[in-house]
Amino acid sequence: MNKRTLSLSLYLNYFVHGIGLIILTQNMQALSQHWNSPLATVSYVFSGIGIGRIFAYFIFGNLSDRFGRKVFVNIGMLSYLVFFLGMAFVNNIQVAYALAIVAGIANSALDSGTYATFIEMGGNQGSANILIKAFMSIGEFILPLFIATLEANQAWYGWSFMLAAAVLVFNLFFLNRQTFPQRNLADDATAVAAQQLPKSRRILASIGLAGYGYTSMALMILYTQWISLFVTKTYGFGPVLAHLLLSLYSIGSITGVIVIFILLRTGFTERKLLVGMNIGSLITLAVVCYASVPWLSMIASFAFGFLAAGGAMQIGLNIFLRLYPHIKGTITGTFFTFGSVAAFTIPLITGWLSKQSIAAAMRSDLVVAVAGLICVAVTAWALRPTHSLATDRQTINQIDQKIVRLLNQRFETVTDISELKQQAHLPVLDQSREDRVLDRVAQRSSEAAHTPYLQAIYQAIMSNSRAYQTARKTTTQQVSPSTAHATGMTTKEDLHD
Ligand SMILES: C=C(O[C@@H]1C=C(C(=O)O)C=C[C@H]1O)C(=O)O
Numbered sequence: 065m066n067k068r069t070l071s072l073s074l075y076l077n078y079f080v081h082g083i084g085l086i087i088l089t090q091n092m093q094a095l096s097q098h099w100n101s102p103l104a105t106v107s108y109v110f111s112g113i114g115i116g117r118i119f120a121y122f123i124f125g126n127l128s129d130r131f132g133r134k135v136f137v138n139i140g141m142l143s144y145l146v147f148f149l150g151m152a153f154v155n156n157i158q159v160a161y162a163l164a165i166v167a168g169i170a171n172s173a174l175d176s177g178t179y180a181t182f183i184e185m186g187g188n189q190g191s192a193n194i195l196i197k198a199f200m201s202i203g204e205f206i207l208p209l210f211i212a213t214l215e216a217n218q219a220w221y222g223w224s225f226m227l228a229a230a231v232l233v234f235n236l237f238f239l240n241r242q243t244f245p246q247r248n249l250a251d252d253a254t255a256v257a258a259q260q261l262p263k264s265r266r267i268l269a270s271i272g273l274a275g276y277g278y279t280s281m282a283l284m285i286l287y288t289q290w291i292s293l294f295v296t297k298t299y300g301f302g303p304v305l306a307h308l309l310l311s312l313y314s315i316g317s318i319t320g321v322i323v324i325f326i327l328l329r330t331g332f333t334e335r336k337l338l339v340g341m342n343i344g345s346l347i348t349l350a351v352v353c354y355a356s357v358p359w360l361s362m363i364a365s366f367a368f369g370f371l372a373a374g375g376a377m378q379i380g381l382n383i384f385l386r387l388y389p390h391i392k393g394t395i396t397g398t399f400f401t402f403g404s405v406a407a408f409t410i411p412l413i414t415g416w417l418s419k420q421s422i423a424a425a426m427r428s429d430l431v432v433a434v435a436g437l438i439c440v441a442v443t444a445w446a447l448r449p450t451h452s453l454a455t456d457r458q459t460i461n462q463i464d465q466k467i468v469r470l471l472n473q474r475f476e477t478v479t480d481i482s483e484l485k486q487q488a489h490l491p492v493l494d495q496s497r498e499d500r501v502l503d504r505v506a507q508r509s510s511e512a513a514h515t516p517y518l519q520a521i522y523q524a525i526m527s528n529s530r531a532y533q534t535a536r537k538t539t540t541q542q543v544s545p546s547t548a549h550a551t552g553m554t555t556k557e558d559l560h561d
Pocket residue numbers: 478481492493494495497498501525526529530
């Protein structure tokens with residue numbers, strides 16, 4: 065399995081999915097003319113996507129645990145291909161509705177296969193799931209520009225559908241050349257830690273996370289649906305500023321994905337990050353809901369995008385997946401079923417609230433933010449670290465992962481030094497340098513009781529560093545024997561001390 069190419073291929077699907085998310089709304093006018101139907105009917109067709117999603121998530125998640133991830137990623141791609149090709153030509157509303165359902169199914173099949181695959185690739189792939197969001201955003205960013213270009217050239221609207229279809233056809237070949245990781249391969253530490261958790265705490269965390277599946281999606285959908293209208297009606301902001309707020313939210317979201325990806329790579333705890341982001345979302349949302357000053361709204365909208373749409377939902381899912389490492393597909397399905405219910409109910413609830421006032425509809429997002437914060441706080445509390453053999457060993461695994469990475473870097477530098485010493489005809493051993501290294505270790509050690517042990521470890525590191533240099537030297541000399549006499553080999557001493 066080549067992690068890089070497989071990841072790239074999986075990400076490419078989410079670029080297409082990003083296009084799929086907005087292609088209908090972006091082509092609303094053109095479709096309405098083509099179908100000879102009013103905008104309201106076109107809008108009704110869109111609801112098919114939500115229906116397809118809700119029904120497919122749970123079934124697919126479960127099945128992907130049984131039949132493997134690759135099948136479902138393929139089902140997702142093929143369904144999307146049918147959707148894009150079909151929608152470009154269809155002129156019958158019923159068929160269009162059926163195609164919208166197919167898009168919903170495509171979405172669920174992709175998710176059911178992909179999120180689990182990233183976790184199953186091992187390593188720190190939880191952060192990889194966050195990047196899925198980044199690729200969706202790229203798709204959502206590029207499509208409007210592409211459509212604008214088509215419109216400017218008075219070209220056929222269907223080319224935007226063809227663009228997505230072309231990427232999919234290419235990726236169907238590309239992806240099917242890759243091998244997927246073994247299914248439900250929970251790394252030992254995760255499996256043990258999950259088993260060690262008392263049942264009551266696991267149930268509590270599951271309730272919190274399922275709830276977060278709903279609130280995290282609701283928080284974003286409600287915001288994007290009402291923000292522009294809210295600031296126009298409530299504060300009298302102009303149309304440019306109203307749309308700018310939404311763009312700032314998107315830019316914040318992309319920035320958030322990148323920053324969070326880096327934070328997770330550097331070993332930030334997902335639990336703490338999630339609670340922090342939800343506190344931040346609530347505060348920034350409150351600012352947007354009550355600040356009537358444009359510049360403050362702009363900053364808050366960017367920050368809200370960063371915190372609420374910068375991969376927080378994916379972090380929630382990652383924590384959920386670690387809790388049930390043997391049924392990742394089912395968990396992904398369950399989590400997104402709750403999200404789909406949010407996508408379906410929020411427009412209905414806020415539509416009803418908007419009859420009272422637009423401000424009431426918008427500010428109801430604060431209730432969602434509070435509910436989301438309660439969900440993640442409950443989860444974080446239930447999953448608080450306790451000391452046991454298994455959890456402490458998991459901590460050691462994480463520390464070792466970092467140490468090995470640093471040791472690899474150290475050896476890379478030793479390789480450079482070895483070359484330089486060979487060029488300068490210097491011996492491998494430099495006792496005074498080694499003494500200084502040991503002194504520095506003693507100075508740096510924060511715990512006096514550890515110091516002699518740390519020094520012993522360093523002696524072993526340096527001894528191996530010398531052995532490595534000597535071995536390299538020997539191989540280089542075999543390649544160019546003419547230099548052998550000049551370097552003054554110290555093979556024996558170096559290998560044996
Ligand atoms: C890497 C070197 O070679 C040897 C290994 C050392 C190390 O691993 O830190 C230090 C001194 C040398 O005996 C060096 O000269 O710096």
